[in-house]
Amino acid sequence: MSNNTKPKNKSRRRFFLKAGLGTMGVLALGTYVFRNPMRRKIYELSETLVPPYNGSGTEANLWFEMTKENKLIFHSPKVEMGQGTFTGFAQIVADELDLNINQIIVKAAETDTGIIDGMSTGGSLSIASMYQPIREMAATMREKIKLEAAKKLSIDASSIKTADGVLTAEGKIMTYAEALAEVTDWSLPDTPELRPFSSYKYIGKPIPRTDLKAKIVGEPIFGMDAEMPDMLHAAVIRPEHVGSSLKSADTSVAEKMPGVVKVVQMDGWIGIIAESFPQALAAKNKVKVEWDIPTVWTEQSLRDYLKIGEGDKMITQKSGAELEEGGDGVIDLEFTSPIGAHAQIEPNGAVAHYKDGKVTVKLSTQVIGITQKQVAEALNIDTENVNIIGTYLGGGFGRRLDTNHAAHAALMSKEVGKPVKYFFTRKEEFQNDMFRPPTHHIIRGKVDNNGQLEALEHHYASGDVAINAALFPPVAGTVLGTDVGAMRGGNIMYKNLPNYRAVQWHRTLPFATSFWRSLGLLANTFAIESFIDEMALKAGKNPVEYRLAMLGDDENQQRIRKVIEECASKANYNDKVSGNKAMGFAASIDAGSPCAQVVEVSIIDNEIKVEKVTCVMDCGLAVNPDQVRAQCEGSIIMGISAAVHEKMTIKDGRLFPIIYGPYDMALMRNSPKEIDVHLIQGVDVPLPVGEPPLGPIGAAIGNAIRRITGKRLTDLPMTLA
Amino acid sequence: MKITFNINGKSQSVDVDEHTPLLWVVRDVLNLKGTKFGCGKAACGACTLHVDGEAVRSCSYPIKFAEGKEVTTIEGLGEGDNLHPVQQAWMEEIVPQCGYCQPGFMMATAALLEKIPNPTDEDIDNNIVNICRCATYYRMRKAIHRAAEIKGTNS
Numbered sequence: 001m002s003n004n005t006k007p008k009n010k011s012r013r014r015f016f017l018k019a020g021l022g023t024m025g026v027l028a029l030g031t032y033v034f035r036n037p038m039r040r041k042i043y044e045l046s047e048t049l050v051p052p053y054n055g056s057g058t059e060a061n062l063w064f065e066m067t068k069e070n071k072l073i074f075h076s077p078k079v080e081m082g083q084g085t086f087t088g089f090a091q092i093v094a095d096e097l098d099l100n101i102n103q104i105i106v107k108a109a110e111t112d113t114g115i116i117d118g119m120s121t122g123g124s125l126s127i128a129s130m131y132q133p134i135r136e137m138a139a140t141m142r143e144k145i146k147l148e149a150a151k152k153l154s155i156d157a158s159s160i161k162t163a164d165g166v167l168t169a170e171g172k173i174m175t176y177a178e179a180l181a182e183v184t185d186w187s188l189p190d191t192p193e194l195r196p197f198s199s200y201k202y203i204g205k206p207i208p209r210t211d212l213k214a215k216i217v218g219e220p221i222f223g224m225d226a227e228m229p230d231m232l233h234a235a236v237i238r239p240e241h242v243g244s245s246l247k248s249a250d251t252s253v254a255e256k257m258p259g260v261v262k263v264v265q266m267d268g269w270i271g272i273i274a275e276s277f278p279q280a281l282a283a284k285n286k287v288k289v290e291w292d293i294p295t296v297w298t299e300q301s302l303r304d305y306l307k308i309g310e311g312d313k314m315i316t317q318k319s320g321a322e323l324e325e326g327g328d329g330v331i332d333l334e335f336t337s338p339i340g341a342h343a344q345i346e347p348n349g350a351v352a353h354y355k356d357g358k359v360t361v362k363l364s365t366q367v368i369g370i371t372q373k374q375v376a377e378a379l380n381i382d383t384e385n386v387n388i389i390g391t392y393l394g395g396g397f398g399r400r401l402d403t404n405h406a407a408h409a410a411l412m413s414k415e416v417g418k419p420v421k422y423f424f425t426r427k428e429e430f431q432n433d434m435f436r437p438p439t440h441h442i443i444r445g446k447v448d449n450n451g452q453l454e455a456l457e458h459h460y461a462s463g464d465v466a467i468n469a470a471l472f473p474p475v476a477g478t479v480l481g482t483d484v485g486a487m488r489g490g491n492i493m494y495k496n497l498p499n500y501r502a503v504q505w506h507r508t509l510p511f512a513t514s515f516w517r518s519l520g521l522l523a524n525t526f527a528i529e530s531f532i533d534e535m536a537l538k539a540g541k542n543p544v545e546y547r548l549a550m551l552g553d554d555e556n557q558q559r560i561r562k563v564i565e566e567c568a569s570k571a572n573y574n575d576k577v578s579g580n581k582a583m584g585f586a587a588s589i590d591a592g593s594p595c596a597q598v599v600e601v602s603i604i605d606n607e608i609k610v611e612k613v614t615c616v617m618d619c620g621l622a623v624n625p626d627q628v629r630a631q632c633e634g635s636i637i638m639g640i641s642a643a644v645h646e647k648m649t650i651k652d653g654r655l656f657p658i659i660y661g662p663y664d665m666a667l668m669r670n671s672p673k674e675i676d677v678h679l680i681q682g683v684d685v686p687l688p689v690g691e692p693p694l695g696p697i698g699a700a701i702g703n704a705i706r707r708i709t710g711k712r713l714t715d716l717p718m719t720l721a
Numbered sequence: 722m723k724i725t726f727n728i729n730g731k732s733q734s735v736d737v738d739e740h741t742p743l744l745w746v747v748r749d750v751l752n753l754k755g756t757k758f759g760c761g762k763a764a765c766g767a768c769t770l771h772v773d774g775e776a777v778r779s780c781s782y783p784i785k786f787a788e789g790k791e792v793t794t795i796e797g798l799g800e801g802d803n804l805h806p807v808q809q810a811w812m813e814e815i816v817p818q819c820g821y822c823q824p825g826f827m828m829a830t831a832a833l834l835e836k837i838p839n840p841t842d843e844d845i846d847n848n849i850v851n852i853c854r855c856a857t858y859y860r861m862r863k864a865i866h867r868a869a870e871i872k873g874t875n876s
Contacts, residue, residue, distance in 0.1 A: 630818060
């Protein structure tokens with residue numbers, strides 16, 4: 001901790017070891033060369049493990065900064081994109097450091113301070129992975145402050161009490177800021193025993209978001225709001241056709257447009273730099289570009305390219321015997337999901353300033369560290385000469401796990417010698433997204449004499465999610481063999497089944513696909529849970545009981561069981577159709593957090609309307625139950641949007657639509673008026689929250705529709721017309 | 722072209738191309754960043770502000786039409802330090818997640834309540850058609866009803 005200066009004498013103490021496991025359980029390079037059964041073990045582990053923080057900074061005094069006004073700045077290695085992480089961090093810090101929450105300012109750390117996450121802000125892991133380390137660091141800092149106060153007041157540290165940023169002992173009083181003034185020796189005491197949960201004032205309480213007011217009054221906190229003195233504005237031209245490249249461009253007219261400073265032709269893109277954004281945009285429209293388009297992709301050619309049986313095959317789960325395709329009593333159902341766009345409202349962009357071989361970039365990103373490397377590489381300078389300053393994000397949803405456009409801003413700044421700000425137009429967002437890949441699924445099952453499944457297999461094909469992502473080393477895909485992102489929710493969670501397996505087919509598509517909130521979970525759960533529902537119907541059984549019969553007895557299975565039972569009970573689930581209304585049930589487990597949902601659906605004039613959703617999730621300890629609920633509500637509606645509205649298509653080699661509206665998304669009128677969320681604390685540590693509730697929603701809706709209409713809808717988005 | 726209008730109660734003159742969208746004048750010339758760019762085609766509502774009390778999607782509203790008019794942005798929605806009833810309700814219901822689209826929604830709601838002081842769910846569905854990717858619609862609906870209540874009590 002410092003009074004606005006960097007600590008000179010860094011402690012050697014390490015608060016937590018850098019972990020071998022990174023996001024989503026991908027082992028750090030150099031430690032995994034396993035045969036297939038071992039790989040499967042890794043995949044299974046990755047479904048339940050919450051990897052610890054894997055960042056750069058292990059020095060507690062780099063995380064905290066005390067201002068003269070006795071406010072504490074917490075330099076967060078994670079960014080805030082709406083998920084409430086900053087609020088959760090403030091709560092955790094406040095309770096072990098004895099501060100009032102209003103005394104804490106959480107800021108995204110910049111690369112210059114060194115405290116950034118080595119991986120990302122993603123995977124629903126921010127609170128889950130940081131809960132323990134932040135408590136330990138805050139508690140250690142508290143002891144350090146007491147020691148410094150004891151020296152200054154010439155009293156025994158053990159007699160000091162701390163509350164609201166103030167130390168008191170033997171009638172004496174001192175603020176934290178006073179205690180830390182002029183401290184130069186930043187060696188730290190041992191981490192004390194953490195306090196019992198029952199003593200916490202903030203952790204576990206539904207306090208309002210700490211960024212609430214700023215967001216209500218419209219403060220300029222986002223990447224799009226960032227400015228630098230004397231900056232210029234730019235627009236960029238990128239390929240519109242999938243797989244196309246820049247052949248030639250005539251920029252002569254654009255260069256003479258009002259306000260235009262410079263037009264630059266770079267590697268695969270063109271930058272138009274002007275005094276204002278409208279001027280840059282107007283000039284962009286005057287650039288004549290010719291593209292090289294080697295293959296014109298269509299929806300059909302894409303479907304033929306991405307399907308089960310094509311590409312790399314990997315068994316991600318195996319127990320018992322394999323079903324024979326077309327064998328006696330073997331039932332197959334086929335499912336698909338479309339290309340999905342992130343469609344976050346704040347476009348991607350960056351403001352960058354290149355000066356004397358150094359670059360500063362401000363932007364909305366989920367990967368501060370990776371962006372630093374990308375900028376350094378593009379400008380051929382050392383990473384230490386690149387400072388990335390993360391802002392609040394106007395939505396992340398996985399889109400900002402690769403923000404390579406920061407490098408474009410930096411390159412343009414170098415060209416004109418001034419700061420340059422640029423961002424994607426909405427058309428560019430839709431055509432140059434790193435999409436949720438389309439998927440193809442075959443669920444294969446066989447039932448016993450009672451109609452219960454005795455074998456269940458999930459065969460699924462997907463484009464890249466984790467493979468080829470900037471987040472992972474290029475060889476990770478080759479070594480692991482499986483796309484661990486596409487695998488999310490792909491394995492069978494019912495372990496009492498005598499035979500089950502999951503088989504992944506992977507292919508890299510001609511356009512970028514990557515992480516979309518919940519990754520494979522959305523489509524995989526849609527397929528598996530729809531099939532199970534169909535089998536329960538065929539057997540004439542209650543779908544809840546049908547599922548419970550497939551669950552085993554270990555701790556994880558018990559947690560799933562409890563969530564399913566609780567959800568059916570809270571929703572008063574029944575399997576009956578009432579006119580044009582019915583309930584639908586589905587469940588899933590993602591990253592260790594089981595979730596079950598009951599939806600109440602009505603159908604009027606072929607319109608699918610979700611009236612009410614009951615959601616039960618066991619995400620362990622909820623640091624802020626209100627924000628956990630908010631994540632469930634948002635995930636549910638985003639899931640409704642994906643399940644019955646959203647779809648990107650590829651037509652004549654281009655991705656469509658290119659604007660909201662035609663890219664149909666759930667709006668206010670499509671959102672349920674009732675969302676009833678119940679949280680179960682099955683374990684006493686926080687588990688992932690932001691993605692698991694996206695699992696059940698699609699299948700739950702499909703299962704309700706099946707009851708009302710008799711139709712089993714197997715393609716997302718589901719439509720009845 | 723010189724254009725004069727009132728913004729959040731103060732007179733303001735700008736010299737820009739007459740076709741420049743009001744959004745960019747507000748954001749980049751007047752440096753009021755609360756009004757957001759989302760799509761540039763009046764399709765998402767992130768740029769919603771008021772022109773003479775009407776909700777307007779400012780990304781597609783040429784500045785020349787603002788001449789002599791009263792423009793209100795999120796920064797001017799409340800009175801001084803007092804939050805507008807819509808903002809108060811948004812606070813109470815803890816609506817925002819990422820927060821980026823929220824000023825647009827609050828401006829759209831404030832304009833709605835001037836026309837329909839006690840909107841039904843159907844009124845809300847028909848009139849509040851902005852896009853929120855965090856999908857905070859469930860809390861927004863509650864906040865809109867709450868804002869109507871606060872506003873009714875105040876007046």
